[in-house]
Amino acid sequence: xxxxxxxxxxxxxxxxxxxxxxxxxxxxxxxxxxxxxxxxxxxxxxxxxxxxxxxxxxxxxxxxxxxxxxxxxxxxxxxxxxxxxxxxxxxxxxxxxxxxxxxxxxxxxxxxxxxxxxxxxxxxxxxxxxxxxxxxxxxxxxxxxxxxxxxxxxxxxxxxxxxxxxxxxxxxxxxxxxxxxxxxxxxxxxxxxxxxxxxxxxxxxxxxxxxxxxxxxxxxxxxxxxxxxxxxxxxxxxxxxxxxxxxxxxxxxxxxxxxxxxxxxxxxxxxxxxxxxxxxxxxxxxxxxxxxxxxxxxxxxxxxxxxxxxxxxxxxxxxxxxxxxxxxxxxxxxxxxxxxxxxxxxxxxxxxxxxxxxxxxxxxxxxxxxxxxxxxxxxxxxxxxxxxxxxxxxxxxxxxxxxxxxxxxxxxxxxxxxxxxxxxxxxxxxxxxxxxxxxxxxxxxxxxxxxxxxxxxxxxxxxx
Ligand SMILES: Cc1cc2nc3c(=O)[nH]c(=O)nc-3n(C[C@H](O)[C@H](O)[C@H](O)COP(=O)(O)OP(=O)(O)OC[C@H]3O[C@@H](n4cnc5c(N)ncnc54)[C@H](O)[C@@H]3O)c2cc1C
Numbered sequence: 130x131x132x133x134x135x136x137x138x139x140x141x142x143x144x145x146x147x148x149x150x151x152x153x154x155x156x157x158x159x160x161x162x163x164x165x166x167x168x169x170x171x172x173x174x175x176x177x178x179x180x181x182x183x184x185x186x187x188x189x190x191x192x193x194x195x196x197x198x199x200x201x202x203x204x205x206x207x208x209x210x211x212x213x214x215x216x217x218x219x220x221x222x223x224x225x226x227x228x229x230x231x232x233x234x235x236x237x238x239x240x241x242x243x244x245x246x247x248x249x250x251x252x253x254x255x256x257x258x259x260x261x262x263x264x265x266x267x268x269x270x271x272x273x274x275x276x277x278x279x280x281x282x283x284x285x286x287x288x289x290x291x292x293x294x295x296x297x298x299x300x301x302x303x304x305x306x307x308x309x310x311x312x313x314x315x316x317x318x319x320x321x322x323x324x325x326x327x328x329x330x331x332x333x334x335x336x337x338x339x340x341x342x343x344x345x346x347x348x349x350x351x352x353x354x355x356x357x358x359x360x361x362x363x364x365x366x367x368x369x370x371x372x373x374x375x376x377x378x379x380x381x382x383x384x385x386x387x388x389x390x391x392x393x394x395x396x397x398x399x400x401x402x403x404x405x406x407x408x409x410x411x412x413x414x415x416x417x418x419x420x421x422x423x424x425x426x427x428x429x430x431x432x433x434x435x436x437x438x439x440x441x442x443x444x445x446x447x448x449x450x451x452x453x454x455x456x457x458x459x460x461x462x463x464x465x466x467x468x469x470x471x472x473x474x475x476x477x478x479x480x481x482x483x484x485x486x487x488x489x490x491x492x493x494x495x496x497x498x499x500x501x502x503x504x505x506x507x508x509x510x511x512x513x514x515x516x517x518x519x520x521x522x523x524x525x526x527x528x529x530x531x532x533x534x535x536x537x538x539x540x541x542x543x544x545x546x547x548x549x550x551x552x553x554x555x556x557x558x559x560x561x562x563x564x565x566x567x568x569x570x571x572x573x574x575x576x577x578x579x580x581x582x583x584x585x586x587x588x589x590x591x592x593x
Contacts, residue, residue, distance in 0.1 A: 166210035173214040182337040190306035201331040203272030209550025215585035243274025259343035262289035280328030282546035287504035293327040300338035304577030313340035331583040333576035347412035351422040363405035364479040366432035386498030464513035472536035473545035493528035507545035
């Protein structure tokens with residue numbers, strides 16, 4: 130369905146939300162034609178900015194009346210096209226619902242509106258001795274609602290787990306416009322509906338409020354940056370560390386290509402001939418951290434580490450992390466466009482997959498650089514291209530598909546954290562059989578009977 134600025138739906142949305150609560154001019158809508166996955170684009174029919182759960186519910190009910198798709202959007206940092214209004218629709222921006230409503234240290238929880246930024250919650254908790262553990266590299270921009278909808282991970286997922294583990298409850302609007310509250314109750318009886326909703330990418334409900342678990346800050350840290358001559362040396366050390374029973378808070382790998390980009394942009398003084406740099410951090414009670422650090426260094430040296438630089442102070446730790454956190458931003462210097470892939474393999478298959486990434490890039494004539502949450506086996510090949518060159522875009526898509534297929538063949542999967550979105554929907558039938566997909570479709574129908582919430586995402590259409 131398409132609308133015009135004067136269509137009855139737009140008029141009714143404007144009447145409910147006020148003129149400042151809706152955009153419908155073509156020049157405004159173009160801003161919302163895509164998210165962080167810039168390869169596919171489509172302009173929505175309207176964008177609305179509700180201020181409350183009740184307003185979200187009203188929008189969903191009105192859209193039902195007009196058979197209009199509804200796409201929830203937080204910060205739009207999805208790298209899988211999760212916010213793409215496939216075939217049009219009304220985009221529901223959660224960005225005006227960004228209050229930190231409550232911080233309750235005695236119950237170790239915070240209540241936030243879905244549009245609050247991850248970093249905003251971090252700042253609100255500064256000095257309390259607690260933090261919200263999920264730390265996607267997009268924490269400065271992404272929303273808690275988006276983190277819940279994608280079950281986001283991040284560098285510290287290795288020890289602290291993905292977002293879902295830190296969500297105690299949500300308030301959400303279902304596909305028929307009804308408002309539900311799931312949790313926050315410890316060990317609730319009945320079906321785990323909260324678990325079903327987390328990671329459902331806006332296809333089951335629009336999350337409006339989140340109860341999050343607060344995690345005590347670690348007493349201390351030991352952080353180091355290790356330079357390896359080869360990727361195989363780096364991944365060998367990483368597997369040995371985990372195999373020895375040490376669970377670092379994070380083990381982040383950057384390959385030669387991305388180090389070169391970081392170096393050119395920020396001049397950290399990294400050697401340009403090393404194939405891999407790994408940032409490793411252990412945290413927890415101060416007692417025992419030195420032993421863990423020393424054992425990690427032993428494993429790194431056993432695998433030929435060229436240099437181990439330890440952070441001697443909080444400032445040095447921050448500086449050490451800065452190179453990893455700035456890595457993706459530095460890629461902008463390498464090409465006009467880039468596509469960040471998200472595959473996962475058993476950790477011991479990292480050398481294989483990183484080798485294959487290079488081979489696949491070469492065979493398609495696409496330059497690829499890599500960052501990886503290596504402790505989790507989660508690789509992020511970054512494919513560099515120019516989106517104005519359609520033939521090159523096709524090669525990027527082909528290379529992306531091939532490397533995701535390789536992840537499946539390694540016993541892994543096509544996403545560890547970015548979600549399926551539109552980008553990977555075709556892979557669902559390779560990962561799940563027909564009866565699995567039918568079961569998922571029935572679950573979606575229960576939450577979203579009209580199918581209008583974020584259609585064309587996550588669960589593919591099953592042919593009769
Ligand atoms: C530079 C960069 C680094 C990144 N690093 C990481 C990382 O380390 N780990 C990681 O997991 N991801 C990462 N991402 C991907 C992305 O930031 C995450 O998926 C994030 O959780 C998305 O949050 P958002 O607010 O931007 O959501 P959006 O992009 O706006 O939406 C993402 C999906 O969630 C749905 N959605 C959004 N809000 C709601 C809501 N309130 N209710 C229901 N559905 C909703 C949308 O419909 C869409 O399907 C990165 C992205 C970038 C650009």
